[in-house]
Amino acid sequence: MNATQEIVSQLQEAGFKPSLQRIAILEYLRTHFTHPTVDEIYEALSPSMPTLSKTTIYNTLRSFSQSGLALSLRLDEKNVHYDGDTAPHAHFICKDCGKIMDVVINNTDMLHIPTLCGAEVQAVEISYYGQCDTCKKQKEK
Amino acid sequence: MNATQEIVSQLQEAGFKPSLQRIAILEYLRTHFTHPTVDEIYEALSPSMPTLSKTTIYNTLRSFSQSGLALSLRLDEKNVHYDGDTAPHAHFICKDCGKIMDVVINNTDMLHIPTLCGAEVQAVEISYYGQCDTCKKQKEK
DNA sequence: AAACAAAGTTGTAATGATTACAAATATGAA
DNA sequence: TTCATATTTGTAATCATTACAACTTTGTTT
Numbered sequence: 001m002n003a004t005q006e007i008v009s010q011l012q013e014a015g016f017k018p019s020l021q022r023i024a025i026l027e028y029l030r031t032h033f034t035h036p037t038v039d040e041i042y043e044a045l046s047p048s049m050p051t052l053s054k055t056t057i058y059n060t061l062r063s064f065s066q067s068g069l070a071l072s073l074r075l076d077e078k079n080v081h082y083d084g085d086t087a088p089h090a091h092f093i094c095k096d097c098g099k100i101m102d103v104v105i106n107n108t109d110m111l112h113i114p115t116l117c118g119a120e121v122q123a124v125e126i127s128y129y130g131q132c133d134t135c136k137k138q139k140e141k
Numbered sequence: 142m143n144a145t146q147e148i149v150s151q152l153q154e155a156g157f158k159p160s161l162q163r164i165a166i167l168e169y170l171r172t173h174f175t176h177p178t179v180d181e182i183y184e185a186l187s188p189s190m191p192t193l194s195k196t197t198i199y200n201t202l203r204s205f206s207q208s209g210l211a212l213s214l215r216l217d218e219k220n221v222h223y224d225g226d227t228a229p230h231a232h233f234i235c236k237d238c239g240k241i242m243d244v245v246i247n248n249t250d251m252l253h254i255p256t257l258c259g260a261e262v263q264a265v266e267i268s269y270y271g272q273c274d275t276c277k278k279q280k281e282k
Numbered sequence: 283a284a285a286c287a288a289a290g291t292t293g294t295a296a297t298g299a300t301t302a303c304a305a306a307t308a309t310g311a312a
Numbered sequence: 313t314t315c316a317t318a319t320t321t322g323t324a325a326t327c328a329t330t331a332c333a334a335c336t337t338t339g340t341t342t
Contacts, residue, residue, distance in 0.1 A: 074215040118274030133259030194292045
């Protein structure tokens, strides 16, 4: 099974018809670990799919994150970021430049979902905020 | 020292002049653990401070969260929530009704801030997403 | 106390990400 | 083909947040 076939079957398993747009968006998420925003995905796909609409990307990403095909990250006040890597991990975001980095979680307890007085927890989001190496050095100058 | 005096000295320690507006906003945050939005604070304080402006609340909360007097939480796509409880803890938010609950973190490792290849981590945010008890029961009917 | 500067507050207008919605298009079955 | 349904598209609306300039307060200097 090649890469696109894998994408198609992931879409079907999640109950989506594998339209060209959905394939392109999911394939982008699965191959780019940059935690893109809607705009970034639009800029990337638009050249090869000139009729692609931002509304489609908004709708598609919403249903992807609802069905668990992707994660939606609320890391900064401005844009929602999306993550095609659904394996458990955390994120670091630089307050100055906005750069987002994956953070490996070694302590399995952190990802263990607790029981919360009857509530059903479906997802955990662990985010670290601070200043990245580059911005730190730039400020010291 | 009474409650308001305590608020005033907290403001001064953080480098703020204790204006009536700042006192009112910080006092509200310190006595209401509802993770309020700007709008909720505005609705609450407006009756006793009719000239209070939302811009002031936005500005004040931004500087509070920058200086560590309060936390800004990006729990839902819509509004930023603020938390006057700066002690380490996590949050649960119900995807259906939007209710936010505090979650006690027993495992101190979870709040231990890791070293991330030269980056300086200043804050950790741990959020659980799911469906609360009430909404779960309502759906079952 | 008047004059002044600095800090803080206010209201309005602009911004910009996201959503609503209705028209257009594609898909697949009868 | 014809029809029903799902999907996509573009435009217009929404609404939280920010920019900005005017106004007010505060404290200081003369």
